[in-house]
């Protein structure tokens with residue numbers, strides 16, 4: 103085999119380290135070609151789709167995405183293999199590669215990769231039209247005026263794998279008696295440093311082992327309290343946790359971490375990793391506007407941002423801009439914090455609820471409300487001081503970004519210009535799971 107032929111037959115395959123990955127979904131939501139997917143165990147990269155654009159590398163909070171292995175281009179690690187891994191395979195030796203019919207004489211160049219990217223585009227959509235890709239608009243940088251976020255203080259790469267927090271409160275925030283059970287949980291870190299910002303998340307390590315006898319991997323939860331704590335001045339934070347009793351397809355399951363968390367009692371100890379997140383952060387400059395679009399527990403970061411702005415307003419030292427909230431749930435009984443939200447002053451926050459399963463009422467989703475409120479959203483979209491946050495179930499993401507596009511186009515704004523600008527200026531943040 104000639105050297106050129108061997109070199110072209112080899113690829114540096116892009117892989118995710120399952121040992122360090124915290125399953126935060128950032129990479130999957132950012133990848134513009136949907137090369138990243140996950141199951142209940144691992145996040146994986148499809149070698150047939152990844153075009154090495156590198157968009158996912160810097161947003162990954164742990165660095166677990168930045169792994170590469172030399173492999174024959176014709177025999178990359180399959181998705182099934184990657185789903186089964188507990189840790190990454192070691193690099194193949196030259197002898198192993200030779201036995202697979204190739205030699206490590208070099209890897210693909212950017213030009214070599216172009217046909218692969220073209221192949222992806224052509225197989226993705228046989229009609230030739232590019233499908234709408236909401237992830238392409240997700241900013242990987244924070245607003246320019248965001249505060250500095252500390253990350254990975256506790257976790258696989260830190261000196262301490264976790265910090266122990268004490269449960270100081272656990273209150274149900276959806277109506278008792280309904281099957282939809284969501285809890286507001288308060289954790290105290292005592293004298294251990296755990297600095298956080300609104301929009302960041304933490305990892306919870308459930309006790310025990312999984313079906314393979316391995317320790318459970320940490321589950322991610324958005325912080326629902328502001329930077330100075332659920333109880334200001336104390337080293338504590340809150341979470342909004344939905345008890346998972348059925349999977350995304352409606353099949354009965356008992357989610358490991360969410361049930362563990364919802365059943366915790368005051369005084370119990372919890373193993374925490376993190377904090378995580380460097381881009382889904384709020385702006386801090388005066389008169390900056392915040393548009394929040396969420397469903398279910400996606401309300402957690404919105405509660406944190408709203409409460410921080412409320413405290414600033416109370417202090418009288420900060421002139422905030424507009425706060426606009428679009429909040430969706432099946433019914434009002436399933437909507438966490440429904441009561442407290444109703445009590446916020448109308449001149450402080452503009453709240454819009456959408457319920458999709460209220461008896462006798464037509465189904466309404468957050469995207470419907472956004473279209474209805476176009477006249478108020480358009481000036482905000484145009485204003486460089488507006489920052490938009492979307493959080494909740496994955497299924498809402500595309501509809502919400504399409505609604506933003508419709509709002510823009512309905513006012514003769516060029517979405518092809520404004521959409522990429524929102525991303526580039528750290529003004530549109532999508533966190534769906």
Ligand SMILES: Cc1cc2nc3c(=O)[nH]c(=O)nc-3n(C[C@H](O)[C@H](O)[C@H](O)COP(=O)(O)OP(=O)(O)OC[C@H]3O[C@@H](n4cnc5c(N)ncnc54)[C@H](O)[C@@H]3O)c2cc1C
Nearest residue numbers: 126321322323324342343344349350357358359360399535
């Ligand atoms: C960045 C980020 C922030 C998050 N923030 C929050 C938050 O603030 N509050 C919160 O409650 N959750 C949040 N989650 C989801 C959370 O991390 C867990 O995935 C969820 O609690 C389920 O974990 P589990 O151990 O109970 O279920 P598992 O035992 O991991 O899963 C059991 C089954 O349920 C399915 N499943 C997992 N999650 C859900 C879900 N949400 N709805 C329906 N089926 C599901 C799984 O696919 C699996 O089949 C967040 C996730 C991410 C990535």
Ligand code: SF4
Nearest residue numbers: 133152153155156158
């Ligand atoms: S490098 Fe680009 S194409 Fe590959 S997985 Fe990351 S974001 Fe997706």
Ligand code: SF4
Nearest residue numbers: 123124126127129162
């Ligand atoms: S961004 Fe990093 S830590 Fe998060 S799921 Fe992807 S690889 Fe894992």
